[in-house]
Each structure stands twice: as structure tokens, then as C-alpha cells.
Amino acid sequence: MPAHAIIGCGRVAPNHVDGFRALEGYELAWACDRDAVTAKQFAADHGITHWTTEVGDVLGDPGVTSVSIAVDHAQHAALAERALLAGKHVLVEKPLCLTVSDAERLAGLAAAGDRVLSAVSQHRYDPVVLAVREWLDDGLLGRLLFVRASLEASREREYYSDSYWRGTRAGEGGSALINQGYHCLDVTRLLCGDLVVRAAMANTTALAGVIETEDTLAALLAAGDTPVTLQVTVGSTTEWRTRIDLVGDRGTVSLDIDHPGAVHRATGNAELERRARALSAREVEPPPPGIGYYGVSHRRQIADFAAAVRDGTPMAVPAGVGVGMVRLLAELYAAT
Numbered sequence: 001m002p003a004h005a006i007i008g009c010g011r012v013a014p015n016h017v018d019g020f021r022a023l024e025g026y027e028l029a030w031a032c033d034r035d036a037v038t039a040k041q042f043a044a045d046h047g048i049t050h051w052t053t054e055v056g057d058v059l060g061d062p063g064v065t066s067v068s069i070a071v072d073h074a075q076h077a078a079l080a081e082r083a084l085l086a087g088k089h090v091l092v093e094k095p096l097c098l099t100v101s102d103a104e105r106l107a108g109l110a111a112a113g114d115r116v117l118s119a120v121s122q123h124r125y126d127p128v129v130l131a132v133r134e135w136l137d138d139g140l141l142g143r144l145l146f147v148r149a150s151l152e153a154s155r156e157r158e159y160y161s162d163s164y165w166r167g168t169r170a171g172e173g174g175s176a177l178i179n180q181g182y183h184c185l186d187v188t189r190l191l192c193g194d195l196v197v198r199a200a201m202a203n204t205t206a207l208a209g210v211i212e213t214e215d216t217l218a219a220l221l222a223a224g225d226t227p228v229t230l231q232v233t234v235g236s237t238t239e240w241r242t243r244i245d246l247v248g249d250r251g252t253v254s255l256d257i258d259h260p261g262a263v264h265r266a267t268g269n270a271e272l273e274r275r276a277r278a279l280s281a282r283e284v285e286p287p288p289p290g291i292g293y294y295g296v297s298h299r300r301q302i303a304d305f306a307a308a309v310r311d312g313t314p315m316a317v318p319a320g321v322g323v324g325m326v327r328l329l330a331e332l333y334a335a336t
């Protein structure tokens with residue numbers, strides 16, 4: 001039976017437990033956190049057989065098939081490299097890592113060792129996102145005139161001051177964009193195709209004196225001839241609200257990644273409106289216990305990952321998606 005280990009038992013780790021528990025015939029073998037109290041408690045809370053503070057224990061266990069890496073951004077590259085070299089398949093939380101050279105090296109290592117490497121992009125699996133991608137492919141929006149993507153979020157000072165890595169350049173590599181805004185940008189990239197950075201501006205206003213990194217970033221990008229604007233902030237008074245508007249010459253769609261099964265607006269032609277009604281009528285399961293705005297789709301990406309490990313099927317989020325995001329993030333930050 002394949003066995004999985006979770007490295008980093010913090011805020012997002014329960015979503016990985018939930019996803020692997022939903023699979024038949026997959027064992028959760030290890031909880032690993034460099035903090036012993038956290039690792040032990042996490043293993044107890046989730047019924048995981050072994051716990052450790054040493055990544056080497058996990059990677060040295062020949063029974064372990066795959067690992068989740070869910071630690072600060074700065075350590076993704078080194079831990080993923082160690083895991084790949086130890087012959088493990090790797091699901092790494094977003095972003096894949098912090099530099100383009102590391103991202104390319106990891107993708108090369110995975111390919112050379114015939115290992116699955118995927119960076120978490122769970123919203124690419126949301127039913128609404130997949131449906132809008134299909135409507136675009138079927139020409140229901142026509143040519144895109146503009147796309148507008150935004151995230152309004154709020155983060156308390158303690159979210160940063162209580163963390164060993166958030167809000168630091170070395171640990172997080174940025175903030176509003178690379179962390180919270182990641183998904184909005186990632187889904188926009190899935191819907192629009194490759195994005196070229198035209199201009200970007202970043203500020204630290206609401207969290208000045210608390211974080212070294214940006215609390216707000218706005219950018220103009222191009223998807224071919226289509227202008228795409230992006231605005232993200234973690235300094236607002238709204239806890240979490242994303243929005244993506246796609247305006248085409250045949251139809252307009254507004255969606256977000258907070259409501260995985262519904263479009264807010266779909267207008268312009270009867271077929272688009274019919275498909276939007278059909279989508280909204282479908283049931284979407286509730287999110288796993290924990291932080292609701294992480295959504296429902298870790299489960300879907302984990303099922304896709306497990307199938308790739310077991311059967312060698314291609315993932316919807318192969319390593320290249322994570323590499324592309326690292327490249328785009330680097331270009332956006334360089335333009336600020």
C-alpha cells in the first residue's frame with residue numbers, strides 16, 4: 001500500500017490529511033514537524049502512526065512513497081530536492097519555491113527520476129474554474145476584451161508577528177502576491193493563458209512596521225492582446241474576497257475562488273446563461289474542517305496526485321505549472 005508523509009504540521013496540513021484520508025488504499029504514515037510538540041499533537045489529532053522532528057526519518061523510510069511539503073516558502077526548494085533525491089513523489093504547497101533556477105532544477109530532478117512533482121494549485125480543480133475554462137474553449141465568451149482579477153483580504157498583525165516566516169523577505173519571499181494572491185493569479189493564468197507583465201506597483205501601507213514585504217500589489221499584464229489587471233491586498237477590512245471578471249465580445253462571466261460551484265454573473269448569450277444555471281444547480285461538498293477559504297479542492301488535487309503516483313497518469317497540475325508561477329511571480333516583483 002502506498003504511504004504518505006506530511007512535512008510541516010501547521011495551518012494548511014489538515015487539508016493534506018483530509019485529501020489523503022479520502023483515498024482508498026493510501027496510508028498516512030508520518031507527521032513530521034521540527035517542533036516536537038506540534039508533530040506529536042498533529043499525529044495524535046489525526047491518527048497518524050508515526051511522528052518525528054527529523055525529515056531524515058521520513059525520507060529514510062523505504063515504505064514512504066510520497067510526501068507533502070507544507071513549511072515556509074524558503075525551505076520548499078531544499079526539502080523538495082532532498083525528497084526527490086530520496087526517491088519520493090512530492091506534493092509541495094505553493095509556491096513551488098522562491099527562485100526560477102530552483103524551480104527548473106526541481107522539475108528537472110523529478111523528470112530525471114521519474115517522480116511526480118506538483119505544487120498545490122487547488123483552485124484549478126474548482127468546478128466553477130473548470131467550467132469557465134470549458135466555456136472559453138467553446139467560444140461562449142468570444143474574444144476577451146479585458147480580464148480583472150482581485151483579492152481583498154485582511155491579516156492581523158499577529159498573523160505575522162506570531163510567525164517565524166510570514167512577512168519576511170527571507171522566509172516568505174513577498175506577501176500579498178506570493179502568498180494570498182497566488183491563487184487568484186494562478187486561476188487567471190489558467191483561464192487566460194500565459195501572462196506577460198507590463199507594469200506593477202507594490203506598497204506596504206496598512207502593515208507598515210509589521211512586515212518587510214508588500215501588503216498590496218497591483219499590476220497590468222497581457223494575455224496575448226487582452227489586458228489583464230490584478231489587484232491584491234492583505235490590508236483591507238474584508239476577511240477574504242476574490243473576484244475574477246472576464247469580459248468578452250460574446251459574453252461576460254464573474255466568478256471567484258471562494259464559491260467553487262457558482263458563477264456570480266454569466267450574461268451575453270443563451271447557451272452561456274444555460275450552462276451557468278446548470279453549474280450553479282450542482283451540489284458542491286462543504287470544505288474540510290479548518291480554514292474555509294482554502295476551499296474544497298485540495299482533495300481533488302491530492303486524488304490527481306495519487307493517481308499519477310499509482311498509474312503514471314498526467315496531472316492537471318504538473319511541475320511545469322508551478323515553475324511557470326515562480327517565473328511569473330519573479331517577473332511581477334521585478335517590475336515593482
Ligand SMILES: NC(=O)c1ccc[n+]([C@@H]2O[C@H](COP(=O)([O-])OP(=O)(O)OC[C@H]3O[C@@H](n4cnc5c(N)ncnc54)[C@H](O)[C@@H]3O)[C@@H](O)[C@H]2O)c1
Nearest residue numbers: 008009010011012013032033034035070071093094120294
Ligand atoms: N494552498 C493553500 O490554500 C494554502 C493555505 C495556507 C498555506 N499554504 C502554504 O502552505 C505552506 C505552509 O503554510 P502554513 O500556513 O501551514 O505554515 P505554518 O507556519 O502554519 O506551518 C509550517 C510548519 O512547518 C514546520 N516546519 C518548518 N520547517 C520545518 C522543517 N524543516 N521540517 C519540519 N517541519 C518544519 C513549522 O514548525 C510549522 O509547524 C506555505 O507554503 C503556504 O503558502 C497554502
